Amino acid sequence: MVSEKKLLLLKEHAVPIVGDDAIAEAGRKVLLRDCIKMLENEAGSRAGEDIEFVHDMRVATRRMRSILRMFSDHFDDKAIASYAEGLRETAKALGKVRDLDVMIADLQAYAEETNDIDEPIAGIIKTLDKQREKARGNLLEWLDSKAYKKFVKGYVKFLTEPGKAALEPETAAEPHQVRHVAPVMIQEALSAVRAYDVVLEDADYDTLHDLRIAFKRLRYTVDSFTDVLGTGANAFIEQVKDVQDYLGRMNDIVVASEALNKLKKLDEVESAVRDAYVTVIQAEADERMANFVEAAWEPFNKRAVLQKLSTAMLSLR
Numbered sequence: 001m002v003s004e005k006k007l008l009l010l011k012e013h014a015v016p017i018v019g020d021d022a023i024a025e026a027g028r029k030v031l032l033r034d035c036i037k038m039l040e041n042e043a044g045s046r047a048g049e050d051i052e053f054v055h056d057m058r059v060a061t062r063r064m065r066s067i068l069r070m071f072s073d074h075f076d077d078k079a080i081a082s083y084a085e086g087l088r089e090t091a092k093a094l095g096k097v098r099d100l101d102v103m104i105a106d107l108q109a110y111a112e113e114t115n116d117i118d119e120p121i122a123g124i125i126k127t128l129d130k131q132r133e134k135a136r137g138n139l140l141e142w143l144d145s146k147a148y149k150k151f152v153k154g155y156v157k158f159l160t161e162p163g164k165a166a167l168e169p170e171t172a173a174e175p176h177q178v179r180h181v182a183p184v185m186i187q188e189a190l191s192a193v194r195a196y197d198v199v200l201e202d203a204d205y206d207t208l209h210d211l212r213i214a215f216k217r218l219r220y221t222v223d224s225f226t227d228v229l230g231t232g233a234n235a236f237i238e239q240v241k242d243v244q245d246y247l248g249r250m251n252d253i254v255v256a257s258e259a260l261n262k263l264k265k266l267d268e269v270e271s272a273v274r275d276a277y278v279t280v281i282q283a284e285a286d287e288r289m290a291n292f293v294e295a296a297w298e299p300f301n302k303r304a305v306l307q308k309l310s311t312a313m314l315s316l317r
Contacts (some may be wrong), residue, residue, distance in 0.1 A: 001046070001143075002039045002152065010036050013160045017227040019179040019316060024166035026178045027071030030224045032159040034060045034067070038090075039152070045094070046143060048136055051101040058094035061087055066220050070185065074176075079165035083158060086151030093142045096135040103256045104128050110277055120273040127263055179316045182225045186313065189214075189221040190306075197301070200293050205254065205285075208292060212247035215240055222309065230315040232308035239305050246288065246296040253285040 002010075014033055017026045037060035044053025065087045068080065104125055111121040142148055158164050169176040175184075193214045199207060219240045226233050257278050266274060288295075299305070 001042055002156075007036065007039060010039070010156065010160070017178060017225065019177065019228050021178045022074075022166065022176055023178055023181040024071065024074035025162055026182075026224070027067065027074060028159055028162065028166075030067055031064055031071075034064045035155065035159055038064070042143065045097075046140060051098075051105070054094055054097050054101060054139075058091060058098050061091040061094060063220055065091055066217060067224060070217070070221060070224070074167055076165045076167060080158070082151065083155045086148070086155060089142060090148070090151075093135075093139040097132060097139050099255055099259070100128055100132040100135055102252055103259060104132065106252075106256065106281075107277065110280070117273050120267075120270040123270045124260075124263070124266065124274055127265065128259075178225065178228060182228070183313055183316055185221055186225065186309070189218040190309070193218050194301070197297075200297060203289075203292070205250070205289065208247055208289065209251065209254075212244065212251060215244050215247065219244060225316075228316055230312035233312035236305065236309040236312065239300050239308075243296045243300050246292070250285050250288050253281045257282055257285075 010032065014036060015029065017029050021029070038057055041053045041057035041060065044050055045057045047053070065084070068084055068087065072080065107121055107125055107128070111118055175181050193211070196203075196207070196211045196214070203211075219237055222229070222233055222237055222240070226237075260274055260278055263274065
């Protein structure tokens with residue numbers, strides 16, 4: 001685990017993006033910020049006393065996976081492959097714990113709202129808690145492994161050495177600075193989201209799942225460049241987060257339904273309560289799917305919202 005002293009030294013390297021940064025160096029700066037967040041939450045994730053540490057560490061890790069892919073064209077593929085793999089393994093170990101944390105918390109809330117089910121819910125949670133302890137054991141095994149320590153050491157070195165693994169532009173006139181490349185990256189991410197407009201009327205869960213991922217990429221792209229964008233960028237990001245939260249709840253329900261339906265060794269009462277709960281949350285998911293356009297898409301797709309991003313991009317000069 002990285003020491004407090006090492007974290008303080010890393011924070012000294014964390015500086016804002018500027019418009020004439022090489023795009024690879026901008027990516028390095030963005031990744032370093034999230035790397036610091038990942039490492040700051042490692043101790044709490046190990047302790048397991050507050051589920052928010054795992055959540056925050058997972059968010060930082062998932063962001064880095066997405067951002068590394070976003071900037072991958074500007075780095076040597078072979079040089080960054082091990083970092084992508086380290087982030088993947090870390091995200092996978094954290095994700096299994098986090099999914100169970102969410103399921104358990106939601107079941108506890110359901111029990112508080114529903115009469116006379118405390119005992120069977122406790123039985124279901126006990127079964128899930130055994131899975132969680134196993135997932136936590138796997139997480140700790142990964143965090144204690146030589147592979148994780150090697151990944152962190154190499155990744156931190158990569159993030160604190162400007163120029164390391166960066167690809168040079170073929171000519172001086174090739175777009176390679178933030179002010180040249182960021183508008184293209186942002187527009188591509190926005191276009192990937194808005195293209196769903198033509199399929200939303202009959203969208204199924206898989207389509208909305210893909211749209212959720214496209215929104216995530218859009219948010220991370222815009223968020224990566226807020227140092228050099230106008231203030232409207234933050235308001236735009238908040239609107240994107242609203243859609244992400246809407247779709248994210250649907251995804252949580254699907255994950256929970258699949259996991260709960262696979263549970264074994266429940267008694268008759270526990271199975272009946274489990275089935276009733278799955279029916280309730282599945283109805284919520286169906287309602288969210290039916291209302292997605294009106295409740296989430298239309299508020300995002302308004303001219304005024306999109307104009308906030310357009311205005312923010314005018315600061316890139």
